[in-house]
Amino acid sequence: MNQRYLLALVFLTVSHFANAQFAKIIDKDGYVNVRKQTTVNSAVVSKIDTDEIVYAFPDEKLGNWVSIYYIDHQKEDITGYVHKSRIKLIESYNEIRNTFFDSMGATFKSKDVTVEMKSDKFDYEKNKKYFSSTKYENYTVVDKFRGQHVWGTDGGIPISHYTLIKAIIKGKEIQIPAKEIENLFNINYEFAACYYDDLNDVLYISGENGDGAGGYAVLFMIEKGKYKARVVTIPF
Secondary structure, eight states, X not given: OOHHHHHHHHHHHHSOOTTOEEEEEOOTTSEEEEESSSSTTSOEEEEEETTOEEEEEOOGGGXXXXXXXXXXXXXXXXXXXXXXXXXXXXXXXXXXXXXEEETTEEEEEOSSEEEEEEEEEOOHHHHGGGEEEEEOSSOEEEEEETTEEOBSOSXXXXXXXXXXXXXXXXXXXXXXXXXXXXXXXXXXXXXOEEEEETTTTEEEEEEEESSSTTOEEEEEEEETTEEEEEEEEOOO
């Protein structure tokens, strides 16, 4: 672990984050100030643009503030506090009801939205040639699959992987690109959820997967009938 990662981990460990979840910055000024402490007079450690997705740690003890974790476009870790009025929790949007889930898939349905998620056992022997490693002084870590960071394992062989995530929104089908799901492993549908911002026509599909120490949270976004992006983070 590098020093930045350790500092982020320390910050989030001392924060109270039982309700940790994704959230959206909504500041009308176009950005929000991230403060070092829970006061408007505290130093600004960074700024995050409106509509960016952060990982938030709501806690009543913080009053009108929320502790957040964010990886910026330069891959820098940002931790600090954002005022509650400048952030919207993804779960506060309309929840799409889960109508089915088991170890290999889940379905969510509402009047205008249907989401289908599928996974399968991961064939390591067939795919092991696509993994690559980083060598450190005293050890080697398998950390990439098809050139992308591996999510969901702590060095072990993946057990399962996504094979399909698709949505039908008001009759239009949108599928999450294969490249966006191929490096996400060890799927757990118990914590999958879907939320729909009907005012802005944005669908959020979230999940918490992994093998314990390799746990991660992922959020896929579909906006106005087109796939927009995903955010993946470690849910400390």
